[in-house]
Amino acid sequence: MIVGSIAMISAILLAFLRVPLAFSLLAVSVAGIGFAINWNIAFQLLPLTISDAVLSYDLAVVPMFILMGNVISKTGIAHDLFRAAYAFVGHVRGGLALSTMVACSGFSAVCGSSYATAATMAKVAYPSMKKYNYSDELAAGTIAAGGTLGILIPPSIIMVVYGILTQTNIGDLFIAGVIPGLLGLALYMIAIRVVAARNPEHAPQGELTAWPDRLKALSGIWPFVLLFGLIIGGLYAKLFTPTEAAGMGAGLAILIATFHGRLTWKVLRTVIIDTAYTSVSLYTVLFGALMLSKLLTLSGLAAGVLALVQSTGLEGYALIFAIMLVFLVLGCVMDSMAIILIFVPLFAPIVVSQGFDLVWFGIIVIVVTEIALVTPPVGMNVFVLKAVLPDVPVVRIFKGLVPFIAVDVVRLALLVAFPAITLWLGTTVG
């Protein structure tokens, strides 16, 4: 217990002092198990844990979903989604922002990354909003908030990581993310409407699109319909496992991109190498996190924290509330992936001991993570956006995000109060 606590604290300290997260976790976990149990076990567990993880078929979902998102973003799918959404809602007040939001959620459904969603949509939607004199606050806020849907609407890389760490079925997590994701979209659209009604000069109307043009714009999104139908439909109907869905998705994305004539071998090579780099760094931190969770169990820290929580008399929703608060505070200073990797293994046993569902808790954790992505001082999405739009001051982006963060909190409350929102869809699966 004492060794475990010291180890946990030093892992976090080292990570903050810029030791790559994977190596701070690996070093501290091995040393911690060495001191708490014995060095022989520590040295045996390390290669076993790493080879088990790297030779896991379930985990192979990671590179293939990342590849799918990276390839499909090269086909201009974000443009097509935006154009189709604009054709239908562009003419209402705040229409461009609403279209951006719809396109963000559509893009999220074929891409598992919140950064990629925000970066891609910034390039696609920001110039249009600028052209129609949208305020920077609303334009950038919409894109940064819309990007967070990327990790909630399946596929989602961070859900895969959560699933691996808690041994929760990844397919179940994906299905559970659908309705909370749509709820998020609906609430974001309400937020845009409210902002547009209060400050009409922030969000001028676009042009009305005639029906024939609407249908034409709609026909441009067939790759999206195909991919989304295949992946989510296939997962929902239990036709494929998540890894199979990812392989199908990546393969189909490559075929669609080739069909569009936008994929040369050179582009494909770059995209695949990018994907591999991201996957390798993700696998490495995952090795660290898996070792850390072994340390938590072996050193008795997990049991100790559980006993400590029980002694405080915190139970049920009060406990969930306390955990969410911890995640929100951590979200202000730490990268979201790091929070999930370090703290989910610590909190998951507590949540289970209280009889809560780990799929539901996973969605809650991800929604909290989404909020962390857009809150200062380290709202990662804001910095991704800043990199794409260097002229927009960070403060204005954060200012524009306030209404979205407000509805995020509402959504979080709804999801906590009504677990059925998250779990119902899963119960209808064959």
Place this chain on the structure above:
Amino acid sequence: MQSLAWKIRRGVETVMALFLLAMVALTFADVIGRRIVGKPIYGANDITEHLMALVVFAGLPLVTAAGAHLTIDLLDKLVGKPWMAWWRVLISTLVTVVLAVIAWLFVKHGLNASRISEVSQALRVPRGPLYFFMAASCALSALAALAVAFTGPMVDPEDTHEEEAL
């Protein structure tokens, strides 16, 4: 020396890309074979697992050399100060030591696997050589981490790596 390092890196990148592409093609073909034609590819899961291991451990030295490991950069301003140089050297040393230890443990793991003839589930591929490959990759990564301590990361000016995992 630098240009040789880049040539090696480009070469390994291509091999890694081919492994990943093969993995996608295999899964695609396997699912179509199983769901449509009713003929799955024997041992497809097994091959995928091996390909994944090859991708990850071909990539580990590259990611280490490129300094692309996930890092919390909240206190970058502090750690980047000139008087913190000793700390940055210490970080590289720690990374090198961790990787070297993992390399050594995988050599032992590989020897052990060869001794007990550990094989994969479906295709009965011996595990020993794979563990030795992982050991070699970790050893190379340890060297890369050490080199980065002196020369700085191999950053590709053309490459932004903006597609992150989150």
